[in-house]
Amino acid sequence: MGKLYAAARAVAVLVAIVAAFTTIPYAAVVLLVLGAISGVGNSAEDNMRVFVISIVLAVGSKSLEAIPDVGVYLAAIFGGIGVATFGASIAGITLGLYRRTVGELMSKPAT
Numbered sequence: 455m456g457k458l459y460a461a462a463r464a465v466a467v468l469v470a471i472v473a474a475f476t477t478i479p480y481a482a483v484v485l486l487v488l489g490a491i492s493g494v495g496n497s498a499e500d501n502m503r504v505f506v507i508s509i510v511l512a513v514g515s516k517s518l519e520a521i522p523d524v525g526v527y528l529a530a531i532f533g534g535i536g537v538a539t540f541g542a543s544i545a546g547i548t549l550g551l552y553r554r555t556v557g558e559l560m561s562k563p564a565t
Contacts, residue, residue, distance in 0.1 A: 455495060456495060458491070458495075459491065459492045459493075459494065459495035459496075460492070462488045462489075462491035462492040463488070463489075463492040463538075465488055466485055466488035466489055466492065466534075466535070466538035467535060467538075469481060469484055469485055469488065469534065469538075470485060470530075470531050470532075470533075470534025470535045470537075470538065471531050471534075473485075473530065473534050474527045474528075474530035474531045474534065475527065481534065482537055485534055485537040485538040485541065486537060486538070486540065486541035486544075487541065488538055488541065489537065489538035489539055489540065489541025489542040489543075489544075489545070490541040490542060490544060490545040491545075492538070492541075492542050493541065493542025493543065493544070493545035493546050493549075494545050494549065496542065496545075496546055498550070500546075501542075501543070501546035501547075501550065504539055504542045504543055504546060505543050505546070507536075507539050508536060508539040508540045508542070508543045511532055511533065511535055511536030511539060512533075512536045512540065514532075515529050515532040515533040515536055516529055516533070517529075518532060
């Protein structure tokens with residue numbers, strides 16, 4: 455399964471790059487789904503890193519537009535990668551809530 459997660463992450467990066475130069479229908483949805491697939495295999499520590507990456511890319515990718523000639527493309531690429539990491543973040547949050555809820559429901563009551 456690890457190779458599936460890595461492949462989804464690699465395809466997300468490729469889609470983000472291609473989407474910066476061409477129009478891809480539903481590119482954001484594709485990036486979210488690929489990010490969510492890659493996020494399923496993350497550990498709790500990995501999820502914390504992905505959360506930070508997602509925030510940094512969401513906040514800072516527009517700043518790359520200040521670079522002459524290539525800034526717009528870089529902003530689009532890193533913005534797309536940010537969308538994918540947001541998908542991974544949502545998957546991590548959802549799985550974390552699920553694991554915590556199931557763990558608490560299945561634990562033995564204190565006597």
